[in-house]
Amino acid sequence: MKKLIIAAIIACTSLSAMSQTADLRKKIEVNGSAETEITPDEIYIAISLKEYFKDNNNKKRVTITELEKQLQTAVAKAGIPKEDLMINNVSGYTDYWNQKKDPNFLASKQYKLKVKDLNSFNVIIAAVDPKGIASTYVESYNHSKITQLKNDLRVKALLNAKDKASALASALGDKLGSALLIQDLNSDYNVQPMYARANYALVAKADAAGNEAEMSDIDFKKIKLQYTVNVTFEIK
Template sequence: MKKLFLLAAILVTTAGAFAQTADLRRKIEVTGIAEQEVTPDIINVSIALKEYMNGKTKVTITQLEQQLEKAVAEAGIPKEDFTINSLSSWNYATEKKKNPDFLASKQYGIKFRDLNKFNQLISKIDPKGIQSTNIDSYDYSKINELKNKLKLQALLSARDKATFLVNGLGDKLGSALSITESDNSNFPQPRTVMYMAKANMAADSAVPESDIDVRKIKLSFQINAVFEIK
């Protein structure tokens, strides 16, 4: 008998605790979306230079690098926006001694904030020494401020939607109970700048115009919000 009373007491206590913890508030869950397209004002480009034989004379990576460094300086690109990404041989000096015909290559990263400077820079480098040119990534200088603006717009859109629906039922919207953010932004994909194929076909002619272009960045944010209904 005592066991039955004890079990009943446990059940009553458990039921009471469940009633205290259960969220019986009326709620509404809605989604708000905010989007905007922007033109990138920062484009990260990689340029690979490679030694080549001009008759019996080797045009060295040092000579090509000096041309590039001078072109970068004349284009007004800050030193911090110009980096060396990779060297084709981990031990260039040793390889050069073992094999005099070894042709080294180097890859450089340049951050362009003005695309007009790209052609200006490329035109000052020996086209025979340019192995490849790629767009590595796109960026926007005020992207953080824009992201915050869109997140707030998406949240306010969710709130306005919830207010409209709740008012239609004759109720009032209460406080937000939960907010979940989703970033569905779309950045242009890295790609090869195709002008190099033309340059190699006619290396002795003037450097042709590249087909480098600016593809828009689409920023998109979704806010899932749960509000209390009063």
């Protein structure tokens, strides 16, 4: 008999504990989203310069030093800080033995240039001897206010979720309470943008005979940033 009483007490205690811990609040769960489009304002361009000979006898060499001065001058005229032009790599520039063994050896030098848009790069690269440019391409990109933009989108997504939940609760004659759970459903990575035009690198190569390179409006297509949150609200 005592055993039955003890068992009954334990059962009642368990049920009481369960009733105390169970969340009996009415809740609603919704997703909220927000998006925007931005154009990168920090674009990093890789530029490779290479020496070449002006004549067929390989005696009149256009050196890396000359080409680099042209690039530095163009960068300065464009109003870009000199620290935004960096050296990425040097190939044979100081290789005394290769130059001594082979008088026809042509040194090359790679740079990284930070610009706000491709149009300014277009102007800069057009001021450099096109025969001395081996290649140019976009190495990476960013936006100076990317962190703030992402945080703003998260807030907008949260407010969007609140509006949805409020409308649904109102339709049932209820009022929306506080947020009980907020989940950020974003992996927080950037999508590589496409380019509005692909001929930005061709300006440097356009007409090695000396004709003026045709300039064009060049820019990135806008990048879409999208954020989604999942929110659980209490309904009163």
